[in-house]
Amino acid sequence: MAKGGQTPPEPGGPGSVPGSDEVRAAWARKDAGDVAGARRDAQRILAGSPSPEDRERAEDLLRATETPRALYGYALLGAVILAVLLGLALTRYS
Numbered sequence: 001m002a003k004g005g006q007t008p009p010e011p012g013g014p015g016s017v018p019g020s021d022e023v024r025a026a027w028a029r030k031d032a033g034d035v036a037g038a039r040r041d042a043q044r045i046l047a048g049s050p051s052p053e054d055r056e057r058a059e060d061l062l063r064a065t066e067t068p069r070a071l072y073g074y075a076l077l078g079a080v081i082l083a084v085l086l087g088l089a090l091t092r093y094s
Contacts, residue, residue: 018053018057019051019053019054019057020050020054022041022045022054023050023054023057023058023061025041026038026041026042026045026058026061027057027061029041030061030064030065035065038065039061039062039065042058042061042065043058043062045058046058046062
């Protein structure tokens with residue numbers, strides 16, 4: 001007996017992605033790990049004149065694959081700490 005989330009969704013079932021073939025292909029790229037390609041596909045879909053359902057699914061894909069803003073803060077904090085440690089090392093050994 002499979003526990004929650006262990007069985008793949010059935011085609012056409014509640015877990016499948018609605019929309020056109022292009023939208024499903026973009027989501028499939030994301031699920032396969034090609035996030036940049038999925039974002040390009042979603043932007044290309046939005047650049048055309050998609051149906052309201054395709055527009056919504058493409059926007060959902062863009063939201064799901066955007067980089068969290070907190071990550072930029074952590075990167076900046078790491079860079080500052082590295083600069084401080086490098087400055088301390090240079091003043092200590094120069």
